[in-house]
Amino acid sequence: MPVSKSANKNSKGGKNRNKPKKKKKTLAKIVLTVISILILAPVAILVILYLLLASSVPNITSLKDYHPRQVNYVYSASGKLVGYLGSVNREVVPSSDIPLQVKEAFLAAEDKNFYNQGPLDYRAIVRAFVVNLAAGRIVEGGSTITQQVAKTLLVPYRRTYTWKLREAILAYRIANHLSKDDILDIYLNQIYLGGNAYGVEAASLTYFGIPVGKLNLAQAAMLGGLPQAPSFLDPYVHFKYAKRRQKYVLEQMAKDGFITPARAKIAYNTKIVLYNFFKFYGVAPYYLAYIKQDIINKYGKAVYEEGDFKIYAALSARAQKYADEAVKNGLTKLSHEYGYTGPLQKLNYEEMLKKIDDEKSLIKFLSKDSIYKGFVTGISKNGQTVYVAVGKFRGILPVSNMRWASHFKRYVYFTYRTISSAYQALEPGYEILVKFDGYNNNLAPIFSLEEKDVIEGALVSIDPKNGYVRAMVGGYGFSHTQFNRAIYAKRQTGSAFKPILYAEALTLGYTPSSIINNTPVIYPTGVRGKYYKPRNFSRKFTGPTTLLIGLAHSIDVVAVKLLKKVGVNKVADLANKMGIHHVVRNLTMALGSSSVRLIDLTNAYTAFADSGKECKPVFIIKILTPGGKILYNNKPECKQVLSPQVAYILTNMLEKVITMGTGVTVSKIRDITPYVAGKTGSSSQYRDGVFVGYTSSLVTGVWTGRDDFHSMGRFMVGAITAAPIWKSYMSKTLNVYPPEAFVIPKGVVFAVINPYTGLIADSSYKDPMLMPYVAGTEPTSVKRQKKINNPHLFFGLF
Incomplete structure (x- = not known):
């Protein structure tokens, strides 16, 4: 059926009417999509960002997940808390x-x-x-x-x-x-x-x-x-x-x-009183600092910094306290012997005020016995009080705390010159070193004057039975310098090395009565035109001399001649066996020319104290993890380096060092115990002073000297510098570790001798001496003694 024109028109018009509707729907979809993107995109970004960030956030779901870094606890051998170590307090x-x-x-x-x-x-x-x-x-x-x-x-x-x-x-x-x-x-x-x-x-x-x-x-x-x-x-x-x-x-x-x-x-x-709590390193700063490095070396820094470990150290809190006191007091006295070398610098009034203002915030608190830089702001008219500024603190320095500060004279000794007025040593504007002693009744800080040209020192004390290091001091003060001279400094031992030489001689069959001729001698060095001519401290020669007297009075020529007879390599090998490595392999070795760590020298003497047995030094006994498990358990490592007979005979000879030889400066310690032995040592130009002494329960070594290797001063020998520190420490510590008599081993016999001839003393000799010998080597003949009125005049205190 044919379609009319009007119908075609209507149909066409309908299509045109639908086009705007489709455009509106499309636009709506676009708008909706854009809105959705604008809404969802940030959400997606936030979700992604959350997932990324959340993955790097710690997962804390209970208190058990909370494991912060904290301190490590350090205990003494008896279980007393003595300090803390860690990266976070x-x-x-x-x-x-x-x-x-x-x-x-x-x-x-x-x-x-x-x-x-x-x-x-x-x-x-x-x-x-x-x-x-x-x-x-x-x-x-x-x-x-x-x-x-x-x-x-x-x-x-x-x-x-x-x-x-x-x-x-x-x-x-x-x-x-x-x-x-x-x-x-x-x-x-x-x-x-x-x-x-x-x-x-x-x-x-x-x-x-x-x-x-x-x-x-x-x-x-x-x-x-x-x-x-x-x-x-x-x-x-x-x-x-x-x-x-x-x-x-x-x-x-x-x-x-x-x-x-x-x-x-x-x-x-309510009054707030701030407390100076020197938490880290506690009562034994040098000791704990060494432990810290040892743990880091063993397990790494990360494990150490996690903290909460319980570290049981070999130290004794009481012995450590006595060691700190002995070293600080002894070095202070030595540094004051020659007078005051003067201020760090002198400033005019304006310069001083500026420096005081600049340093106000540097010192938060004053720590007792610590040394600080201070400025002399004034002196009382009568010269009895010095006014001192240390950081933000204002204190006083009484003249009674600086009487030693007379004009410095390097080679005047034992004069004990003092001053009566502060004007004799100080002026306003001086920058000086002072030690904080505490507060007076008005809460004003009290200071003592300190010497900038300080003599340094170190002490280490070891239990010979197990190698436990009971005390260690590495210098004048940890706040002054943290360099540990007991562990890291290599210095000449002087005559303190001689017992190792004598130990090898005794091993080879020599006895306390063996004779060495104390006469001049010259040895070729192997270099054309150069010779080695040892000489005695006294510049005197006394002819035939027993090893007993040679060691007691530290006669150098006797030691060098003995080394020549025994053999350089044999003594060097024994020293290496006893833990002293890299010794000088020539005749000067007899006089202690090798550079040795104090810890090694002291530990070598433990063999003399404990029947020839020597243990490796022990600083850490054990370490427990936060959960109580044993991380480290240190069992003593000991070995026999000398025969018991040689160790005992040598100990007996070293007892005579204290009763009649160069160690008489500590002889009063025999009022506490007669069972004590030791040896002094000094290097050339008085650069080093050493004393190592021991009982059956404790071996202690002391070193004194200057870090720049300059001379300590005339007559500053080991008997004068190191021995008094040793005596101060041991006289107190022997109450903590009471000694017993040295064990007499089998195969040792005794003879009553004349110490100067080495033969059996006759009835006319007034001071006979009971000496030990390996059975079969003791003297049997009698000979009239050669009279020596005062052996100290010959050999001096070296």
Whole structure:
């Protein structure tokens, strides 16, 4: 049927009417798609960003997952806590050990709504965002305590928006898995509180010298104010600002209902006394510093820095205390012997004021017996008081604490010159060294004048039965220099090496009665035109001399001739066997020309003290992991290096060093015990002074000298410099380690002899001596003695 024209028109018009509808639908789809993309894209980006960031966030689902770095605990051999080691000064304590008022102080200062809100404070976040946007960088945070916990767990922390997102993710994760009490527990153990202290326990010990459980309200409020700006509010640095912040915390505690306003006022008026708690390295800084390096060498720095290990050291707390006192007092006396060498520099008034101002913030607190740079700001008219500025502290230096400071004269000794007025040594504007002695009744610091040209020293004390190092001092003071001269310095031993030579001679069949002719001698050196001519300290020669007298009076020519007979290589091999390596292999070895560590020399003497047996030095007995498992267990490693007979005979000869020879300066120690032996030593030009002495329970070596190898001064020999320090230490320590008589081994017999002839003493000799010998080598004949009135006039104290 034919279609009409009108119908065609209608059909065409319908199609045209449908076109706008399709366009609208397409446009709607596009708009919808764009809107969906605009909505979903950021969501997708956020999801992806969350997944990326969340993967790098710590997984804290319980308190068991909280493993912060903290200190390692060091105990003495008897189990007494003697110090701490670690990269972070933190001690984790359980919530039950933290008083409620400490928790409330931190809540009032940092997050009063902590128990009533979520992990994030959105108002604070918006406020901080506006401030940061205006500044163009992150200058303010909006952190709750939960966020602060998250922040401290993200190490290293960075002030970026990406890091803030990680912080928020971790905060929510922590809030979802931990209770509020658990979060606060982590916070109080984790937060940095200035003074290199992390957590409330470390901060309490650092600032007040007591555990957190013993803090009063005033102290708790001061700690609670520190998180806002721990370095600036450090009480040691800016006490008045810390005090101002404390007031704010107390007011907030009263406002929030934790305390009454009356208690807040009383707490604010409570006097705060800061405590100098020298936590790291404790009572034995050189010893603990060596232990630290030993652990790092064994297990790596990462293991060491994790902390919470229990380290049991071989040291004795009492012996270490006596060692520190003996070394410091002895070296101070030696450094004062020749008078005062003068100030570090002299400044005019304006220069001095500028330096004082520049150094105000460098010294946070004064540590007793530590040495500081100070400035003479004035002297009283009568010359009895010097006014001294040390950092921000103002103190006094009484003339009684500087009487030794007469004009310096290097070669005048034993005159004990003193001064009566400070004007004889000091002037205003002088920069000087002073030692802090404490405070007077007016709480003014009291100082002593110190010598800049100081003589250094070291001491090491070893139990011969097991090698346990009971005490070690590496220098005048750890705050002065941390270089450990007992371990790392190689210095000449002088005559303290001679016992090793004599030990080899006895092994080869020589006896105390063997004769060496004490006469001049010249040896070729192998270099054309050069000869070696040993000489005695006294420049005297006495002819035939027994080994007993040669050792007791440290006669050099006797020692060199004995070495020539015994053999350089044989003595060097024995020294190596006893732990002294790389000795000089020529005739000067007899006089101690080799450079030796004090620890090695002292440990070699342990063989003499314990029947020829020598153990490796032991510093660490054992190490326990945080879980209580044994990480390291050090069993003594000992070996026989001498026969018991040789060790005993040599010990008997070294006893005579103290009763009649160069060691008479320590002979009064025989009032405590007769069972003591030792040997002095001095290097040429008086550069080194050594004394190694021992009982059956303890072997102690002392070295004195200057780090620059310059002379200590005329007549500064081992008997004068090192032996008194040894005597001071041993006279106290023998009460801790009482000695017994040296064990007489089988195969040893005794003979009553004349020590100068080595033969059996006849009835007319007034001072016969009972001496040991290997059976079959003892003297049997009698010969009239050669009379020597005073052997000290011949050989001197060397």
